[in-house]
Amino acid sequence: MTLAIDMLNAGYGGKDVLHDVSLKVDAGETVTLLGANTAGKSSLLRSISGLVPQVRGKINFNGANLIGRPAHTIPELGIAHVPEGRHVFPLMTVYDNLLMGAYTLRRKDGLDARIEAVFALFPRLRERRNQAAGLMSGGEQQMVAIGRALMLEPKLLLLDEPSHGLAPIVVDELHEALLRINATGVSVLLVEQNAQLALSIASRGYVLESGRLVLQGSAAELRANDEVRRAYLGL
Numbered sequence: 001m002t003l004a005i006d007m008l009n010a011g012y013g014g015k016d017v018l019h020d021v022s023l024k025v026d027a028g029e030t031v032t033l034l035g036a037n038t039a040g041k042s043s044l045l046r047s048i049s050g051l052v053p054q055v056r057g058k059i060n061f062n063g064a065n066l067i068g069r070p071a072h073t074i075p076e077l078g079i080a081h082v083p084e085g086r087h088v089f090p091l092m093t094v095y096d097n098l099l100m101g102a103y104t105l106r107r108k109d110g111l112d113a114r115i116e117a118v119f120a121l122f123p124r125l126r127e128r129r130n131q132a133a134g135l136m137s138g139g140e141q142q143m144v145a146i147g148r149a150l151m152l153e154p155k156l157l158l159l160d161e162p163s164h165g166l167a168p169i170v171v172d173e174l175h176e177a178l179l180r181i182n183a184t185g186v187s188v189l190l191v192e193q194n195a196q197l198a199l200s201i202a203s204r205g206y207v208l209e210s211g212r213l214v215l216q217g218s219a220a221e222l223r224a225n226d227e228v229r230r231a232y233l234g235l
């Protein structure tokens with residue numbers, strides 16, 4: 001698995017919000033993309049998923065160019081996207097939310113094994129399998145959203161601010177869960193405003209400001225960077 005973005009320019013309504021962005025995710029890596037509000041983080045993930053109307057440059061996934069591919073064809077390539085705000089189906093049970101993650105699969109055999117794998121990762125979801133997802137806590141809903149994406153058995157998981165709005169203790173659980181997911185061999189591109197969390201999980205990262213990459217390096221390098229410490233770690 002390799003994702004290689006090269007000189008991506010993307011935007012809406014004639015105006016670009018991403019400028020000359022180049023980044024890479026290699027097999028087995030967790031890579032983070034940090035940035036303040038409106039930096040363009042979600043637009044970058046949405047460009048990979050084919051959800052941004054204007055894109056120029058290259059988005060190469062395992063040798064295939066994704067630019068111009070219809071959005072509904074992206075998951076079958078092995079890319080799962082957990083959007084900002086989670087968007088679980090509130091009236092459906094946890095179990096049915098997970099099943100919805102496999103909705104686009106042509107072959108429906110093996111679904112039980114996939115659900116078991118998600119339950120093994122998130123035991124809480126097994127306990128709450130028959131509960132309406134909308135009645136779960138924010139952290140549990142985030143687990144449902146991530147579990148639903150994992151039903152595709154993706155090679156690459158795109159996560160958009162999974163810690164947003166979660167209590168610190170739940171962020172700790174999320175931290176553990178993301179490490180476990182990465183340990184199963186899934187590559188992760190993690191968008192976060194919580195740089196502390198992101199840099200404790202990712203091996204490398206990029207910093208996006210007003211649609212441009214301004215910094216990149218190993219997690220250790222970024223943690224030691226004065227600008228990152230001031231702007232993103234509050235030190």
Ligand SMILES: Nc1ncnc2c1ncn2[C@@H]1O[C@H](COP(=O)(O)OP(=O)(O)OP(=O)(O)O)[C@@H](O)[C@H]1O
Pocket residue numbers: 012013017035036037038039040041042043044084193
């Ligand atoms: N559907 C859209 N139509 C027009 N402009 C958009 C759209 N989505 C995002 N934008 C604009 O693109 C820019 C980048 O937004 P984006 O949501 O990618 O940033 P972000 O880094 O994810 O921000 P946040 O931290 O608030 O989630 C912003 O100026 C935003 O107003």
Ligand SMILES: [Mg+2]
Pocket residue numbers: 041042043084160
């Ligand atoms: Mg966003």
